[in-house]
Amino acid sequence: MEKNIIQVEDLSKSFDISSKEPGIKGTVKHFFKRETKSIEVIKNINFQIKKGEIVGFLGANGAGKTTILKMLCGLIYPSAGNLNVTGYLPYKRRHNFLKNITLIMGQKQQLIWDLPPIESFYLNAAIYDIEKYEAKRRIKKLSDMLEIDKELFIPVRKLSLGQRMKAELLASLIHKPNILFLDEPTLGLDINAQRNLRKFLQIYNKETDATICLTSHYMKDITSLCKRVICIHEGCITYDGKLNKLLKKISPLKDILIVCKTDKDAKELSNSGFTIKSRNQKEIIISIKKELIKPSLKEILNKFDIEDLYINEPPVDEIIGNILIKGKV
């Protein structure tokens, strides 16, 4: 059994938030007398993460995913509970702890804007006590993996968003961190750039056995990278386990697309008691419980003249979207 690298017990976090009524009256009132409310954004959560795991944090906007990541990497003090990341209390931000982790945020950047990324890499290398020849070697290796060797000498402001994100990744990984905290790393990237980034993270995880904690609104990021997901709703964990199991649990149905040979067959099939999702002349999509697929297909093939047949999983986005809205699993 692998050792737990992250341990979270009864973790809570509250923020003081002031609200303002609309209009001039509200503004004046807000200026002189600010009413603040303490809002508990994370409520007594518990989980453990093992070395080498890739865990996806799922939740609607404002569910508390980023707050959890920021507490794990030591940026925010928890209001209550116990936290242990690689044997350290994150919020103490000991230098040995910081050398083990990295935080990559899709919407914030650390590269020096007017200079080529290579300058930022060498600066980071010096901050992490990496000798110049070793830094050179790591930059070469990572830039080959990320395919940005040509962009290393072009000012950051002239790079595309995708190239910039890759350079951000390189800057954040130059010290070979054991734990990667990724907050929406593919935000705003095109499909190819997203796919490349995911491929890179998979290879990086395999080669270095690094632990990855990821939040993303792109389901493809989660489905292609994370075996395990933690669902957050209003600061509470509603599910923690394998992604496959979650999908099975929430969606016990499969979609079957049937193409009938004649209109008559199609008409009869739609009146034969199956749950019809949609019908387009000879094409019918029916929804069937997974355990009933075999007998139902037998019945359909015996009774009707079928030209073609496809069995599909309902789209993951649709399923996850439903969890995010309901908050229940």
Place this chain on the structure above:
Amino acid sequence: MNIKKYLKIYSLFLQTSIASELEYKTNIIIDFITAILSLIGSLFLLTIFFQSTDNIGGWKFEQALIIQGIYTILNGITNTWFNPNLTEIVKHIREGTLDFVLLKPLDSQFFISLKKISPSGLLEIILGVALLLYCTGINQININIGFFILCLTTLLCSILILYSLWFLISTTTIWFVKTWNATEVLRSFLYIGRFPLNSFSFSLRIFFSIFIPIAFITTIPSEVFLGLAQLWKILLEIVVSGIFFIVSRRFWLFALRYYTSASS
């Protein structure tokens, strides 16, 4: 603290920020011209003040020039280091990029106070030093090593007080989020420091000595320059600067507990 590592990082800070600034040549030239015009303007103002009298608060024109020289050096240091870095703290906090600073295995105060330099402020420092050298001539001041060390010490203390005050104000951004105005007020107080402390009324003198120690910042180094400073004043400045620096550092470390990081 590993001094060798910090020196290496500082040399990289210098390299990268000078390279960044040099990307915008015209901006640097305009800043250089502004620095020269600003000194000429200040000298012109001083000559107007001394047109009808040869003594303001016990200081002659030649002596008041020393305060102007020290002010120019301090203003140059403000423009070279404090302005590009300390005003950025507000931005770091508002936009949440302080996250990257706090997650580096490096002292965060060192990082945010010295990451950038603006080379155009260096010209002001050179102009200030040149003005002081001119003043040693017209005031017939003997320069020896003791005098030099004393001048440098009081000047460094002044820089430390100014830095600590500015840093203290910027730190409050963690709670108040926007504190541009407060640092602007500090700059105007420094502007007041161009005039001898004795030229103000007693109550203002007390205010500028105790609450906002602008008096220490320019007047004491000037008195040392003229050989007029008493030992207790110099010692007091050293103590005050030490206290201000320690308070600013403690306050920063305390404030970071309340940093909530901008939302994504």
